[in-house]
Amino acid sequence: MAEDIKVIVFKLATEEYGIEVDKVQTIERLMPITRVPKTYNFIKGVINLRGVVIPVIDLRGRFGLEEAEHTDQTRIIIVVVNEMEVGFIVDSANDVIDLNRESIDTPPEVVGGIKAKYLDGVAKIGEDRLLIMLNLSEVLNKNEIVQLESFEG
Amino acid sequence: MDMNQYLSMFIDESNDHLQSLNENMMGLEANPDDLSIVQVIFRSAHTLKGMAATMGFEDLASLTHQMENVLDLVRNGKLVMQDFIFDTLFKSLDALEAMVQDITAGGEGKADVSAIVSSLQAIVRGEVPSAQGEGAAPAAAAPKETEAPALLDEFQLSVLEQSIQEGLQVLFIQVSLRKDCQLRAVRAYMVFELLERFGEVVKSFPSVQDIEQEKFDYSFSLYYISQKTAEEMQTLIMGVSEIDNVTSVALDVETLSQLGKAEVAAAVEEAPPVPARENIPPANETPAAAPKREEAKKAPAKSAGAPSRTIRVDIDRLDVLMNLLSELLIDRVRLEQHASDIQSGELTETVEHMSRVSADLQNIVMKLRMVPVDTVFNRFPRMVRDLAKSLDKKVDLIITGAETELDRTVVDEIGDPLVHLLRNALDHGVESVSDRIAAGKPETGSIHLRAFHSGNHVFIEIQDDGAGISREKVLKSAINKGIVTAEQAAAMSDNEAHQLLFAAGFSTAEVISDISGRGVGLDVVKAKISSLGGNVTIYSTPGKGTTFSVQLPLTLSIIAAMLVRLGSEKYAIPLSSIVETGIVKRSQIRSVHGAKMLEFRGSHIPIVSLSTIFNVPDYDDSDEEETEIVVIRKGDKLVALTVQDFIGQNEIVIKNLGKYLPSIQGISGGTILGDGQVALIIDANAFIK
Numbered sequence: 012m013a014e015d016i017k018v019i020v021f022k023l024a025t026e027e028y029g030i031e032v033d034k035v036q037t038i039e040r041l042m043p044i045t046r047v048p049k050t051y052n053f054i055k056g057v058i059n060l061r062g063v064v065i066p067v068i069d070l071r072g073r074f075g076l077e078e079a080e081h082t083d084q085t086r087i088i089i090v091v092v093n094e095m096e097v098g099f100i101v102d103s104a105n106d107v108i109d110l111n112r113e114s115i116d117t118p119p120e121v122v123g124g125i126k127a128k129y130l131d132g133v134a135k136i137g138e139d140r141l142l143i144m145l146n147l148s149e150v151l152n153k154n155e156i157v158q159l160e161s162f163e164g
Numbered sequence: 165m166d167m168n169q170y171l172s173m174f175i176d177e178s179n180d181h182l183q184s185l186n187e188n189m190m191g192l193e194a195n196p197d198d199l200s201i202v203q204v205i206f207r208s209a210h211t212l213k214g215m216a217a218t219m220g221f222e223d224l225a226s227l228t229h230q231m232e233n234v235l236d237l238v239r240n241g242k243l244v245m246q247d248f249i250f251d252t253l254f255k256s257l258d259a260l261e262a263m264v265q266d267i268t269a270g271g272e273g274k275a276d277v278s279a280i281v282s283s284l285q286a287i288v289r290g291e292v293p294s295a296q297g298e299g300a301a302p303a304a305a306a307p308k309e310t311e312a313p314a315l316l317d318e319f320q321l322s323v324l325e326q327s328i329q330e331g332l333q334v335l336f337i338q339v340s341l342r343k344d345c346q347l348r349a350v351r352a353y354m355v356f357e358l359l360e361r362f363g364e365v366v367k368s369f370p371s372v373q374d375i376e377q378e379k380f381d382y383s384f385s386l387y388y389i390s391q392k393t394a395e396e397m398q399t400l401i402m403g404v405s406e407i408d409n410v411t412s413v414a415l416d417v418e419t420l421s422q423l424g425k426a427e428v429a430a431a432v433e434e435a436p437p438v439p440a441r442e443n444i445p446p447a448n449e450t451p452a453a454a455p456k457r458e459e460a461k462k463a464p465a466k467s468a469g470a471p472s473r474t475i476r477v478d479i480d481r482l483d484v485l486m487n488l489l490s491e492l493l494i495d496r497v498r499l500e501q502h503a504s505d506i507q508s509g510e511l512t513e514t515v516e517h518m519s520r521v522s523a524d525l526q527n528i529v530m531k532l533r534m535v536p537v538d539t540v541f542n543r544f545p546r547m548v549r550d551l552a553k554s555l556d557k558k559v560d561l562i563i564t565g566a567e568t569e570l571d572r573t574v575v576d577e578i579g580d581p582l583v584h585l586l587r588n589a590l591d592h593g594v595e596s597v598s599d600r601i602a603a604g605k606p607e608t609g610s611i612h613l614r615a616f617h618s619g620n621h622v623f624i625e626i627q628d629d630g631a632g633i634s635r636e637k638v639l640k641s642a643i644n645k646g647i648v649t650a651e652q653a654a655a656m657s658d659n660e661a662h663q664l665l666f667a668a669g670f671s672t673a674e675v676i677s678d679i680s681g682r683g684v685g686l687d688v689v690k691a692k693i694s695s696l697g698g699n700v701t702i703y704s705t706p707g708k709g710t711t712f713s714v715q716l717p718l719t720l721s722i723i724a725a726m727l728v729r730l731g732s733e734k735y736a737i738p739l740s741s742i743v744e745t746g747i748v749k750r751s752q753i754r755s756v757h758g759a760k761m762l763e764f765r766g767s768h769i770p771i772v773s774l775s776t777i778f779n780v781p782d783y784d785d786s787d788e789e790e791t792e793i794v795v796i797r798k799g800d801k802l803v804a805l806t807v808q809d810f811i812g813q814n815e816i817v818i819k820n821l822g823k824y825l826p827s828i829q830g831i832s833g834g835t836i837l838g839d840g841q842v843a844l845i846i847d848a849n850a851f852i853k
Contacts, residue, residue, distance in 0.1 A: 045842040046733065047821070048778035049828050057821055057834055057842045062487025064819040064834045064842055095823040151824060 015111055018134075020142060021088060021104035024076055028101075029110070029134065029142045036089040036096065038104050041081055058098060060089060067098035073150060074129065092147045108142075110134055115144055171267075174219050176476055178264045181212045185257055186546045193250055193549075202239040209235060212260070221273040224263045230284040231256050237288060252283045254550075320366050320387070327389045328417050332363075335394050337401070338411040340383035345406040349378040354404050362400070363390025382408070477532070479572060486529055486817070489522070490836050496522055497839045530815075534569040534718075537615045537624065540579045541566045544586060544613060551590050558608040559594055565615035570622050574716055577696055578624070581689040585626045585712045586611065588686065593630035593710050603707065605629070622718060627711040633704040635661045642667065662702040666690040697740075723818060725835070726794065727811035727843065730775045731783030734843040735807075736816050736835055741848035743795040743802060745810060750789050762804050764795060771804040772851060777830065783808050796848040803851045818845060 018029040019038070037060075044056040044067055053072030057064050067087055071078050084103035089096060115132035131144040185208050192201045209232050216224035231253060237243035259277045267273040324334045337359075341351050352375045359365055368375065368386035375384055390397065394412040401410045496519055503515045541563050552559040570578070594600075594609035601607055612627040639653040642664045648656070656664075666686050693700050698716040717723065717740070725736040726745070753771055754761050762771040771793065775783050785791050785806050793804040816835040819842075821828070832847035 043841050045834070045844065046781075047825065047828060047831065047844065048780075049830065050825065054825065057825075057844075059490070059836045059840055059842050062490040062836065064821055064836070066822050066825045097822070097824045 015109045018108055018110045018142070018144070019088065019104060020106035020108055021086065021099075021101040023070055023074070023102055024079075027140065027142050029108075029144045030088065030090060030147065031144075032107065034090050034092060034147055036091050039087045039089065039098070041085045041087065041100075055100060058087070060098070063096070065089060065096050065098050067100055069100045070150075071100075071102075090147060092151055095151060097151060108136065110136070110142070170219065174215055175264060175268050177215060178212060178260075178267075181208045181215075182257060182261050182264065183542055184208050185212075185260075186254075187542065189250070189253060189257065190545050190549060192245065196245045199239055199241070202235060206232065206235045206239055216273075221263070221267065223274050223277065224260060224267075227256060227260060227263075227277050227281060230281050230288075233288045234284055243287070243290075249287055252280065252287060254546075256280050256284065323366060324387060324389065324415070325417055328415070332389050332391060333393060334415045335388045335390065335397055336385065336413045336415055337388050337397060338383065338385040339401060340408045340410075342406045342408040343382060345382070348380070348382065349376055351404065351406050352376075352380070352384060355401055355407070358400060358404060359386075359388060359390075359397075362392050362397070363388055479533070482529070482532055485532075489526055489529055490817075490840075492522055493526070493838055493840070530817075533572050535572050535575050536567045536569050537575060537578075537622075538566040540575055540582065541613060541615070543579075544582070547583065548586065548590065548611065551587065555590060556596065557590065557594055558597055559590060560608055560610045561613060562610060563613045568615040568617060568622055570716065571718060574622075574696055574718075577692065578714075578716065581692045581714070582613075582624065582626070584686070584689045585714070586613070589626050589628040589630070589710070589712070593628035595631050599631070603631075617718075622716045624714045624716065625711055626714075627709060629709040632706040632708055632710055633662055633665070633702070634706065638662070638664055658704075659702075662704055665702065666700070723816060725814060725816045725845065727814050727816075727837075728774075728792075728794065728807040729809040729811055730778070730780045730807060733778075733780055733783075734811065734837065734841070735774070735778075736814070736843050736845045737794055737796065737805075738845065738848065739813065741796045741798070743797050745792070745794050747790055748793050748804075750791075762793070764802065764804065769795070769802040769804055771806060773806045774846075775806070775808070796851065798849050798852040801852045803848075805846075805851065816843075816845070 017032040019032055019035050020029050042058055044058055046056040053069050055067050055069050057066050086101055086104040087098040089098045115134045117132055129146055129149050131146045134142040136142055188201050188205045209228050213225050213228035259280055263273040263275050328334050341348055345351055366387040370380045394414040398410050398412040499515050503512045545561055548561040589611050597607045610629050615624045638661050642648045643650055643653055647667045690700055701713045704710040724739040728735050760771045761768040773785055775785050791806045793806050795802055795804045818833045820833050830850040831844050833845045834842045837843050
């Protein structure tokens with residue numbers, strides 16, 4: 012018996028992604044971000060979330076997508092993974108859905124250009140809606156970032 | 165009842181009581197004749213026992229009980245304190261401490277303390293090893309004198325008093341069995357069963373357990389609450405077979421308060437004396453001690469000074485309060501903006517008032533985290549006493565400035581380094597008695613432990629009047645260990661030689677004692693203090709003594725900083741690393757071997773553009789004619805940083821940047837400014853190699 016999970020749905024470019032709701036602390040509107048020098052481009056800086064300083068990542072940048080202008084719809088999703096609090100800048104986030112674990116398929120090798128290892132799977136909802144489930148520990152994996160850095164020089 | 169919710173309170177209070185027991189015991193050791201101290205100790209032990217029993221920590225309660233027995237004899241003048249007793253009591257305290265620690269760690273506070281318990285019991289029996297003479301005699305006599313069964317503790321007393329007030333009968337009943345009684349325990353059981361049918365036995369003597377195990381002769385006595393009258397009970401008990409005699413006396417409030425003066429004493433006389441046996445706990449309180457109770461109640465307040473009026477607060481809650489406050493400050497800034505947009509006088513006034521209040525609030529919250537170093541210092545007297553004993557040295561520890569306040573986080577961390585420095589002072593600093601006499605010094609050495617504020621720092625000094633540090637010995641040892649070469653050693657100043665003590669793997673002790681040989685060197689002490697943002701220096705005069713001076717920041721989380729602007733970005737530079745600020749002209753900056761240098765007080769120091777290093781997007785100082793600089797230092801090396809503007813000096817709260825961010829060169833953390841924005845704190849060390 013596969014159980015139902017609640018998933019926060021957000022948009023990045025043309026794709027829809029999902030994060031399990033228990034990993035999400037809050038979803039915030041865009042707020043002033045303090046740039047942190049000497050770090051990766053996709054780390055946009057730090058924000059003050061009710062007295063706690065939290066780094067924010069542009070998820071587009073993290074996935075190697077082209078960065079976009081921030082709009083009214085832009086949201087920061089604060090997630091907590093392995094005691095790390097991190098904010099993800101996403102294009103929009105406005106849905107919570109119930110998902111049966113059984114409906115999540117293992118990810119295909121390449122989805123929309125994003126490395127498959129960031130993905131937990133792909134869920135089909137309704138007729139033609141695909142939801143990409145994120146593997147947060149991989150997205151926040153710092154070892155891989157270090158490699159990235161040494162690649163760049 | 166769920167005890168868990170009281171557990172942390174129990175632990176806190178137990179620690180307080182243990183601390184006060186330790187302190188007072190030391191006080192008593194210095195003034196063995198001062199019985200008022202014994203009263204205070206007795207009170208503390210008694211409260212501790214009560215708490216432990218309530219919480220169900222039986223071992224803790226029973227050990228405290230044994231201590232109480234000893235203390236009781238002492239305060240009634242039946243036992244003279246002597247070294248052996250002190251040592252045993254201190255051992256008991258250590259055992260109690262271990263138990264409380266076990267409880268703190270989630271254990272059940274169980275420990276095998278039978279050795280200590282039997283020593284304590286031996287003391288109560290008067291079997292003090294060294295005391296064949298005067299100390300033993302009164303002690304030995306004690307149990308016999310206390311045969312009067314007036315053995316109520318305060319709690320029981322108040323229960324009895326309350327029962328009387330509620331209109332119940334409080335009876336003192338003495339039962340003797342016939343001498344030819346075969347199964348005494350069974351008889352006694354029948355009596356108890358009968359009693360329990362009609363009321364409640366508050367206290368029996370001997371204890372119920374002892375009676376069950378037939379650890380009594382032919383009589384026992386008890387305090388009893390019932391609705392029946394004394395006569396009725398007497399008849400009822402006589403109804404049990406093989407009973408020789410029953411005395412039943414009704415007590416009133418007055419009798420209780422004077423316990424055992426008139427009627428009870430009379431009743432006792434009539435009854436056969438209760439034999440004093442080893443396994444019978446001796447009287448907790450003799451009738452004569454009853455008036456002293458009153459004194460005991462007042463004593464702690466008097467001798468311990470005014471009790472501090474404090475409450476305990478979980479530090480996490482303070483952090484929450486702090487965070488809420490910073491949110492409030494953010495809203496305040498927004499309100500201020502709206503107010504100035506709307507141009508309403510009344511609104512502006514209100515907002516201004518709110519600003520002042522919230523600023524005060526912020527100050528207070530910051531201060532809430534400050535605790536006196538006292539909480540660390542107070543465990544040292546005991547430690548020094550024990551150490552001095554084991555080293556066979558005589559030492560006075562003089563503590564001053566214990567009220568000096570430090571941030572809780574610093575106080576928590578500073579204990580271990582101080583312990584080590586104190587050990588060091590005792591072990592290596594203060595000489596043995598014979599050496600001291602030979603050197604013409606008083607045989608008792610002194611160690612000063614003092615704390616004081618100075619500027620933005622707190623200093624803690626440990627000063628001994630011992631032999632001082634021998635430069636030759638230190639250098640010899642350092643050369644042997646390969647820390648320095650002979651040439652380097654020869655060129656060293658005394659101060660530099662002293663600093664060698666902090667080198668890793670260094671120890672001057674020729675014989676590794678159990679004090680210094682704990683595998684922790686002064687290097688660890690230094691590292692710990694450095695990690696707290698502090699510093700240790702040694703001053704030593706041969707023959708006169710050594711001083712270790714520990715400099716600590718007031719707090720780890722709040723620092724004074726200079727806020728600077730680079731384009732739209734703001735950065736904070738800790739004041740502690742700033743030497744000077746100023747303005748330089750382009751013409752003053754020279755290029756030395758491709759690097760930009762600035763002449764500063766007769767020497768050339770590198771000048772670094774902060775905006776270039778941090779790639780600030782909207783500011784570039786490359787074509788400024790005049791530029792503001794901040795000269796920062798690390799040790800004795802200096803660097804000038806160029807910035808756009810100074811915003812001003814501010815107290816800032818240091819926040820870390822979260823676990824995700826890799827350590828960023830040049831940035832040591834972040835802080836939240838009044839407008840709610842995050843400003844990064846510059847790590848001056850990173851700019852100086």
